[in-house]
Amino acid sequence: MKRAHVFVSGKVQGVFFRATTREQAEQHGVNGWVQNLADGRVEAVFEGDAEDVDAMIEFCHDGPGRARVDDVAVAEEDPEGLDGFEIRR
Numbered sequence: 001m002k003r004a005h006v007f008v009s010g011k012v013q014g015v016f017f018r019a020t021t022r023e024q025a026e027q028h029g030v031n032g033w034v035q036n037l038a039d040g041r042v043e044a045v046f047e048g049d050a051e052d053v054d055a056m057i058e059f060c061h062d063g064p065g066r067a068r069v070d071d072v073a074v075a076e077e078d079p080e081g082l083d084g085f086e087i088r089r
Contacts, residue, residue, distance in 0.1 A: 002050040003032075003079040008042045008060050010070035017042050018087045020064040021056075025085040028052040035088035047082045 008017070013036050021034045021044060030048040037043050046056040060072050 001047065001079045002053040003045065003047045003077045004053050004057055005075045005077050006044045006046065006057060006060055007037075007073040008044070008063065008069055008071070009040070009073075010063075011066075011068040012042045012063060013040055015066035016064050017067055021059070022085050022087055024059050025056060028055050030056050031082040031085055033082070033086045033088050045077075045082070047079050 018034045018036065021042075024030075025032060025034075025046065028048065030046045030052050032045040032047050034042060034044040044056075044060070046053045057072065057074055061069055063069050
């Protein structure tokens with residue numbers, strides 16, 4: 001089990017980043033959440049098998065088609081046992 005806390009910067013709001021992240025997480029069986037931040041970044045937490053979490057981090061480097069990702073900051077944390085994946089508002 002792996003947990004990654006991710007901050008994505010660039011043109012990542014208003015381009016379906018959160019919705020696409022949730023779709024990808026559900027396809028990979030990853031738990032966690034994603035939300036927009038007031039400073040224009042997107043913040044997400046991913047928990048699951050290491051290869052699935054790594055796939056989510058890789059997705060964040062590209063994002064959906066209309067996004068422009070400038071930077072992805074990743075911090076590994078201790079898993080909390082999250083269940084499901086949600087978009088936080």
